[in-house]
Amino acid sequence: MEPKATREGYGDALVEVAKKYKNVVALDADLNDSTRSDYIKKVDPSRFISMGIAEQDMIGTAAGLAASGKIPFASTFAIFSERAFEFVRNIVSRNNLNVKIAGSHAGIFTGEDGKSAQAIEDISIYRTLPNMIVLQPCDYIETKKAVHALAAYHGPSFMRLLRNPLPVIHNENYKFEIGKGEILKKGEDAVIFATGTMVHESLAAAEILKKSKIDIYVVNIHTIKPIDEKLIISLAKKTNCVITAEDHNIIGGLGSAVAEVLGENYPCIMKRIGMEDKYGESGKPAELYEKYGLSAKHVAEKVREVVKRKKK
Amino acid sequence: MQSKKMDKPKILELRKIANEIRKQSVIITHRAQSGHPGGSLSEADILAALYFYKLRINPKNPNWEDRDRFVLSKGHASPGYYAALAMKGYFPMKELETFRKINSRLQGHPELKTPGVDFAGGSLGQGICFANGIAIAGKLDNKKYNVYVLIGDGESQEGAVWEAAMAAAHHKLDNLVVILDKNQVQETGKTKDVMNIDPAADKWKAFGFEVFDIDGHDMEKIVETLDKADNIKGKPVIIVANTIKGKGVSFMELNYKFHGKAPDDEQFKQAMEELKKNNT
Numbered sequence: 263m264e265p266k267a268t269r270e271g272y273g274d275a276l277v278e279v280a281k282k283y284k285n286v287v288a289l290d291a292d293l294n295d296s297t298r299s300d301y302i303k304k305v306d307p308s309r310f311i312s313m314g315i316a317e318q319d320m321i322g323t324a325a326g327l328a329a330s331g332k333i334p335f336a337s338t339f340a341i342f343s344e345r346a347f348e349f350v351r352n353i354v355s356r357n358n359l360n361v362k363i364a365g366s367h368a369g370i371f372t373g374e375d376g377k378s379a380q381a382i383e384d385i386s387i388y389r390t391l392p393n394m395i396v397l398q399p400c401d402y403i404e405t406k407k408a409v410h411a412l413a414a415y416h417g418p419s420f421m422r423l424l425r426n427p428l429p430v431i432h433n434e435n436y437k438f439e440i441g442k443g444e445i446l447k448k449g450e451d452a453v454i455f456a457t458g459t460m461v462h463e464s465l466a467a468a469e470i471l472k473k474s475k476i477d478i479y480v481v482n483i484h485t486i487k488p489i490d491e492k493l494i495i496s497l498a499k500k501t502n503c504v505i506t507a508e509d510h511n512i513i514g515g516l517g518s519a520v521a522e523v524l525g526e527n528y529p530c531i532m533k534r535i536g537m538e539d540k541y542g543e544s545g546k547p548a549e550l551y552e553k554y555g556l557s558a559k560h561v562a563e564k565v566r567e568v569v570k571r572k573k574k
Numbered sequence: 575m576q577s578k579k580m581d582k583p584k585i586l587e588l589r590k591i592a593n594e595i596r597k598q599s600v601i602i603t604h605r606a607q608s609g610h611p612g613g614s615l616s617e618a619d620i621l622a623a624l625y626f627y628k629l630r631i632n633p634k635n636p637n638w639e640d641r642d643r644f645v646l647s648k649g650h651a652s653p654g655y656y657a658a659l660a661m662k663g664y665f666p667m668k669e670l671e672t673f674r675k676i677n678s679r680l681q682g683h684p685e686l687k688t689p690g691v692d693f694a695g696g697s698l699g700q701g702i703c704f705a706n707g708i709a710i711a712g713k714l715d716n717k718k719y720n721v722y723v724l725i726g727d728g729e730s731q732e733g734a735v736w737e738a739a740m741a742a743a744h745h746k747l748d749n750l751v752v753i754l755d756k757n758q759v760q761e762t763g764k765t766k767d768v769m770n771i772d773p774a775a776d777k778w779k780a781f782g783f784e785v786f787d788i789d790g791h792d793m794e795k796i797v798e799t800l801d802k803a804d805n806i807k808g809k810p811v812i813i814v815a816n817t818i819k820g821k822g823v824s825f826m827e828l829n830y831k832f833h834g835k836a837p838d839d840e841q842f843k844q845a846m847e848e849l850k851k852n853n854t
Contacts, residue, residue, distance in 0.1 A: 287714070311710060314744070319703045319737035326707020331639070331693070332714070334707075349734075352697040353704060359685050 271405030278290025369509030386514025431492025614654030649695020699732025728760030743782025789816025
């Protein structure tokens with residue numbers, strides 16, 4: 263399959279779940295052309311609810327729909343969903359309502375739109391809300407599977423979507439399970455827990471590292487909350503060397519979630535790869551990944567350093 | 575539907591109920607030594623009219639899916655709300671004694687776990703957004719229920735109220751009735767001094783609502799207007815209920831200090847005496 267953006271998977275899957283569940287509706291804050299949420303109109307135009315550029319109202323309305331038995335998928339850019347954070351906190355998660363929030367154009371991978379559009383704190387803030395689950399699928403097919411899983415799941419969720427095309431590494435037979443990490447490559451010297459775009463960078467980094475005779479696990483963490491504690495602890499025990507990789511601030515995101523698990527269960531050498539508490543800027547995604555240390559080359563370099571530390 | 579002329583005894587009964595809601599609001603906050611009496615006293619007549627005249631609800635089946643919904647957006651006015659729910663039979667009157675106590679179903683601000691509660695308030699500006707969602711769901715499913723949402727005038731300073739107002743008109747939610755408890759006072763002073771919201775009725779009209787501007791303590795008028803709202807098609811309704819914060823207790827009336835403060839023992843005694851005289 264040609265590379266495809268995860269937001270495409272979102273739009274296509276909405277059509278499927280809308281056919282499957284009569285109560286599925288989609289809401290958007292005037293970014294439905296970007297989030298692809300308006301694909302649901304193909305099933306029934308009345309099941310797309312235009313909210314205008316009003317994210318707080320959108321979340322409140324989604325909550326009211328959920329309280330009335332609907333299964334609302336509410337989408338906008340991840341960054342603008344944050345504007346409604348207190349609505350998510352006080353109406354959606356506080357009441358454990360069945361609202362599915364989808365935040366697209368996350369991370370510096372968004373590229374040319376620059377800092378204002380590149381959410382690097384969304385995983386962190388949504389992760390702190392009781393009842394919320396937080397997902398970030400890494401390719402088109404995984405996104406479709408995640409949307410199906412969310413439609414069947416009862417409870418509030420935040421799913422992070424990405425603007426630009428990504429390689430498709432899963433096929434239609436892939437079994438997606440909320441809360442379960444996925445081992446993509448086995449190794450010995452270290453393990454990388456990666457999410458979203460960084461799954462692909464990490465797989466490429468593993469190839470680079472083979473030349474230096476460093477053999478690593480690459481694990482796709484599509485569910486940042488609830489995090490797969492069991493898998494994280496078992497692979498930490500196996501390798502004694504843990505790296506996390508995310509296009510997100512290293513504070514509060516996947517790196518923090520893994521550190522929380524290991525800090526209490528199995529402290530070991532660890533390195534968090536991500537945005538180092540700074541914002542991005544305009545540019546091509548590949549240029550930005552190079553500049554901000556997220557490219558496969560940088561990941562490989564950082565893995566080499568931690569593996570060296572472990573051997574000392 | 576024609577608005578029916580209300581008979582006198584029913585109006586008198588509703589007035590008595592409103593006064594009982596006021597008494598309970600004072601008792602509840604005094605006992606808890608916390609809570610919000612001012613807004614509970616201003617909303618009492620509206621709650622009496624809704625719960626004991628207008629709402630199609632069944633306390634024995636609080637989650638009946640065809641019920642009318644009531645969204646208390648100004649969730650701090652929970653003492654009056656809980657009083658109305660208990661009097662309607664959603665839970666025992668005795669339970670009012672647990673207000674704001676640990677393990678109680680009667681939290682400081684309403685929670686969905688409490689029978690009869692359709693919206694968990696406490697954060698202002700969210701109720702209409704939520705009510706719109708219920709109203710849209712009703713339209714999609716061809717339900718006949720109405721959604722009533724009570725907001726405050728101080729609350730109207732929240733931008734989300736106006737996002738929701740725009741959306742309610744855009745989506746032609748004629749199954750939505752907003753009631754503005756325009757009690758003139760908020761936490762730190764008079765609304766017109768803190769942040770003026772007037773001309774409120776004109777603003778709502780400009781946003782596409784059918785506006786009824788009434789005395790929010792005139793029971794006959796409240797009841798009549800709630801009936802009139804049924805006849806408005808194609809757009810949402812707002813009832814601007816002009817009220818007095820702290821209504822019925824002289825030293826609480828228009829006194830911002832009783833927005834979120836309970837009466838002490840002396841004040842409690844006086845308040846109850848005044849409300850007892852009001853019992854007609």
